Amino acid sequence: MIKEFRLPDLGEGLTESEILSWKVAVGDTVSLNQVIAEVETAKAVVELPSPFAGVIRELHEQPGTVVEVGKPIVSFEVADDAGTAPAGHGALSRGVTPAGQRAAGEEPAAPKREPNLVGYGAVVESSGRPARRPRNLPQVAVPANEAPVRITPAETRAADATAPVVEPVETKVIEARAGVPSGDRPRSTPPVRKLARDHGVDLALVPGTGPAGLITREDVQEFLRQGSAAQAAAPAGQAHAGGEGERETRTPIKGVRKHTAAAMVSSAFTAPHVTEFLTVDVTPTMELLAKLRGSRAFAGLKLTPLTLAAKAVLIALRRNPSLNSRWDEVSQEIVTFNYVNLGIAAATPRGLTVPNIKDAHSLTLEQLAEALALLADTARSGKTPPADLSGGTVSITNIGVFGIDAGTPILNPGEAAILALGAVRSMPWEYRGEVALRQVMTLSLSFDHRLVDGEQGSRFLADVGAILAEPGMVLTMV
Amino acid sequence: MSTDETGQGGAQAHEGAGEFQEPGLSGVPVQKLVQLITPAGERVSHPEFDLWVQDITDEQLCSLFEDMTVIRRIDVEATALQRQGELALWPPLLGQEAAQIGSGRSLRGDDFVFSSYRENGVAYCRGVDLTDLLRVWRGNASGGWDPYAINMATPQIIIGAQTLHATGYAMGIQNDGTDSVAVTYFGDGATSEGDVNEAMVFAASFQAPVVFFCTNNHWAISEPVRLQSHIQLADRAAGFGIPSLRVDGNDVLAVMAATRVALDRARRGGGPTFIEAVTYRMGPHTTADDPTRYRDANELEDWAAKDPISRVAALLERKGLLTSELQDHVRNSADTVAREMRKGCTTMPDPQPMDVFKHVYSAPNSWLDRQQDHYARYLASFGDPAGAVSEEGAR
Numbered sequence: 115m116i117k118e119f120r121l122p123d124l125g126e127g128l129t130e131s132e133i134l135s136w137k138v139a140v141g142d143t144v145s146l147n148q149v150i151a152e153v154e155t156a157k158a159v160v161e162l163p164s165p166f167a168g169v170i171r172e173l174h175e176q177p178g179t180v181v182e183v184g185k186p187i188v189s190f191e192v193a194d195d196a197g198t199a200p201a202g203h204g205a206l207s208r209g210v211t212p213a214g215q216r217a218a219g220e221e222p223a224a225p226k227r228e229p230n231l232v233g234y235g236a237v238v239e240s241s242g243r244p245a246r247r248p249r250n251l252p253q254v255a256v257p258a259n260e261a262p263v264r265i266t267p268a269e270t271r272a273a274d275a276t277a278p279v280v281e282p283v284e285t286k287v288i289e290a291r292a293g294v295p296s297g298d299r300p301r302s303t304p305p306v307r308k309l310a311r312d313h314g315v316d317l318a319l320v321p322g323t324g325p326a327g328l329i330t331r332e333d334v335q336e337f338l339r340q341g342s343a344a345q346a347a348a349p350a351g352q353a354h355a356g357g358e359g360e361r362e363t364r365t366p367i368k369g370v371r372k373h374t375a376a377a378m379v380s381s382a383f384t385a386p387h388v389t390e391f392l393t394v395d396v397t398p399t400m401e402l403l404a405k406l407r408g409s410r411a412f413a414g415l416k417l418t419p420l421t422l423a424a425k426a427v428l429i430a431l432r433r434n435p436s437l438n439s440r441w442d443e444v445s446q447e448i449v450t451f452n453y454v455n456l457g458i459a460a461a462t463p464r465g466l467t468v469p470n471i472k473d474a475h476s477l478t479l480e481q482l483a484e485a486l487a488l489l490a491d492t493a494r495s496g497k498t499p500p501a502d503l504s505g506g507t508v509s510i511t512n513i514g515v516f517g518i519d520a521g522t523p524i525l526n527p528g529e530a531a532i533l534a535l536g537a538v539r540s541m542p543w544e545y546r547g548e549v550a551l552r553q554v555m556t557l558s559l560s561f562d563h564r565l566v567d568g569e570q571g572s573r574f575l576a577d578v579g580a581i582l583a584e585p586g587m588v589l590t591m592v
Numbered sequence: 593m594s595t596d597e598t599g600q601g602g603a604q605a606h607e608g609a610g611e612f613q614e615p616g617l618s619g620v621p622v623q624k625l626v627q628l629i630t631p632a633g634e635r636v637s638h639p640e641f642d643l644w645v646q647d648i649t650d651e652q653l654c655s656l657f658e659d660m661t662v663i664r665r666i667d668v669e670a671t672a673l674q675r676q677g678e679l680a681l682w683p684p685l686l687g688q689e690a691a692q693i694g695s696g697r698s699l700r701g702d703d704f705v706f707s708s709y710r711e712n713g714v715a716y717c718r719g720v721d722l723t724d725l726l727r728v729w730r731g732n733a734s735g736g737w738d739p740y741a742i743n744m745a746t747p748q749i750i751i752g753a754q755t756l757h758a759t760g761y762a763m764g765i766q767n768d769g770t771d772s773v774a775v776t777y778f779g780d781g782a783t784s785e786g787d788v789n790e791a792m793v794f795a796a797s798f799q800a801p802v803v804f805f806c807t808n809n810h811w812a813i814s815e816p817v818r819l820q821s822h823i824q825l826a827d828r829a830a831g832f833g834i835p836s837l838r839v840d841g842n843d844v845l846a847v848m849a850a851t852r853v854a855l856d857r858a859r860r861g862g863g864p865t866f867i868e869a870v871t872y873r874m875g876p877h878t879t880a881d882d883p884t885r886y887r888d889a890n891e892l893e894d895w896a897a898k899d900p901i902s903r904v905a906a907l908l909e910r911k912g913l914l915t916s917e918l919q920d921h922v923r924n925s926a927d928t929v930a931r932e933m934r935k936g937c938t939t940m941p942d943p944q945p946m947d948v949f950k951h952v953y954s955a956p957n958s959w960l961d962r963q964q965d966h967y968a969r970y971l972a973s974f975g976d977p978a979g980a981v982s983e984e985g986a987r
Contacts, residue, residue: 122674122678126880147668
């Protein structure tokens with residue numbers, strides 16, 4: 115027989131989770147408690163152990179999809195009495211249909227709610243509906259004793275017409291109110307009320323899709339989206355027909371992307387950025403790099419231009435401490451750090467992160483090389499501990515690895531400076547009074563003009579440039 | 593953040609406490625960690641504590657090994673059940689098996705346990721029905737079992753509140769004039785709670801027969817013990833005038849010896865004892881927690897090397913007792929328990945709406961009867977009683 119496994123509430127009170135990966139494929143034989151998938155909730159990444167011993171018949175959701183709690187995610191073929199749940203147990207046997215009886219692509223029979231399991235309340239509202247999130251109210255399980263307004267079939271149809279034109283809003287108002295159990299004010303949660311207030315949304319106009327008509331964050335966001343879409347569409351007529359969604363892809367703003375966006379906006383609009391550029395002949399640095407790579411002390415270490423540039427930054431910071439500081443708005447003080455936690459922007463599978471190397475100023479070149487390699491590996495595998503992501507004092511972003519020369523980096527919030535390293539290129543360059551083919555790199559430095567004046571910023575950049583142009587110059591600096 | 597070699601919660605200055613008690617930061621004597629089995633499985637002798645476990649035969653050692661393995665399996669199975677949607681939540685005890693079995697197995701039937709929500713291994717020692725263990729976590733009941741059936745209160749969710757219950761119960765024992773003991777389990781985080789401090793004040797004042805068993809697993813959800821206490825937790829007891837012991841919580845024999853010392857003192861009218869079992873929560877705080885967000889993977893690795901079960905296995909190996917028969921036997925009993933528990937969980941009948949009136953008062957009363965009657969008629973107004981149940985559950 116076929117048994118379905120529905121996504122459970124993996125935390126306390128979660129409504130959805132993202133399937134990160136399947137560890138099994140259709141046709142695989144699995145044992146009880148064998149890990150079948152990796153799932154990310156708002157709280158954690160967890161492994162799902164198989165609830166049955168049997169053969170995987172169908173994987174209902176692709177990796178990367180966000181699945182509502184209670185939706186079937188995988189079907190098993192199990193021997194008739196091999197299952198762990200007894201026959202007829204509500205939670206697991208309900209909604210089960212023999213594989214042959216269900217046409218491909220057809221929605222599984224609308225499951226009944228499963229009152230015995232916490233977190234399964236969401237099923238009522240969502241399952242059996244189209245994959246698109248329902249935007250209207252009637253399918254909300256209005257408790258029978260609290261439904262003063264009967265929803266007539268006509269109204270239901272009106273509500274089902276989800277084409278986002280402006281008119282139906284009136285209809286929605288009525289329905290939304292009908293779903294509000296006590297009629298005092300629309301049911302929602304404090305953070306969602308704040309979101310609505312911030313965007314000037316009257317919650318009474320927003321249909322709630324949560325349990326018993328609760329207005330969720332998504333509802334408000336969708337209302338805003340529909341509002342703007344409707345406005346945009348109104349003059350043009352039918353621009354936003356539901357059928358042709360393929361022409362654009364909508365990705366929910368969340369996770370690292372969301373944090374990055376918030377950090378960038380806050381940085382760009384609180385710290386007045388100044389960016390300076392300096393192009394340097396780094397041939398001596400590249401020669402030094404080649405020499406060090408061959409030396410015994412650095413055997414097995416990963417040495418890159420970034421390693422030496424990072425060291426140059428650390429040395430230059432010592433002479434220009436204002437670039438290693440923080441604007442403390444609350445206490446109206448400038449905090450100058452006597453240590454350096456060196457942030458390195460890293461592109462990870464989940465987005466941009468800026469882990470930092472603690473007390474980088476005290477590291478030898480070997481230790482720095484090691485720390486940089488470790489930091490990159492950890493970031494790429496997505497295992498950077500939170501402590502490494504906070505407390506940075508100054509950052510480097512290595513855009514050169516993408517073959518880029520220069521840019522205007524945005525400061526990591528709370529830091530005074532960020533240096534972008536360009537690609538090292540062979541270029542015709544002035545050398546001893548003649549044009550020669552030299553290894554050249556552009557440095558782009560952004561700094562917070564509240565903390566750093568043009569003079570200090572320029573001196574710092576010149577120092578870094580001088581070291582990279584002639585590493586021996588360090589002797590004059592330390 | 594990492595823990596030091598002995599799992600010390602206090603400041604670094606305490607390291608290197610030698611054979612003799614040395615003054616700590618604030619003049620408080622610093623205790624040496626009691627250990628009878630090393631992480632490598634060597635039995636080390638201890639002049640004082642050896643006496644308390646000299647009756648433990650090879651056979652009993654094997655059964656301690658079995659119990660620890662079984663509760664680890666219970667824990668793994670319950671975690672899987674949560675991931676499969678059969679339980680709402682589960683607080684794993686992974687890594688704390690020795691602390692729970694060593695102490696739980698030292699108790700007498702007439703002793704009474706007041707635990708936190710993580711002492712599922714202790715409950716197992718008390719003979720709890722496996723289905724009862726899961727009842728609350730499945731959301732099927734507000735309490736899992738009859739406390740008087742196994743002399744263990746149902747787990748306390750409020751951090752540290754059970755210590756007050758234990759002290760009160762112990763004062764009752766004094767009035768009864770018996771020699772049983774109240775044992776309360778709580779974590780390192782609970783020692784920061786007012787309740788625990790109040791319980792210790794009262795226990796000391798009345799010299800009540802209570803054992804304060806503090807499982808220092810190093811993390812109060814995401815708060816490291818180091819931040820909560822600048823001295824070792826065991827040393828806090830001195831401030832209350834309560835003698836304390838600090839044991840390797842991953843060493844089942846050391847935990848057993850310490851618990852027996854404390855129980856013996858209580859039975860003889862010597863009053864309360866505080867035991868700090870230094871161990872580590874290898875898993876998340878609950879199934880809804882992600883410890884990788886706040887702690888270092890290296891720390892986990894360090895503690896994996898001190899695993900409570902592998903060190904007993906290593907000791908049995910040294911003694912030539914770790915036969916394949918023993919291993920098969922242990923595996924089978926763990927499998928049997930897991931199977932039984934899973935069956936009990938998935939076949940547990942749903943609670944009925946009228947069940948909320950049960951266990952509210954010890955005796956029926958007219959006021960409750962009236963409410964019950966109203967509620968029954970309200971449910972009946974839906975016609976189909978099963979339908980009424982569903983509607984209720986939907987909300």
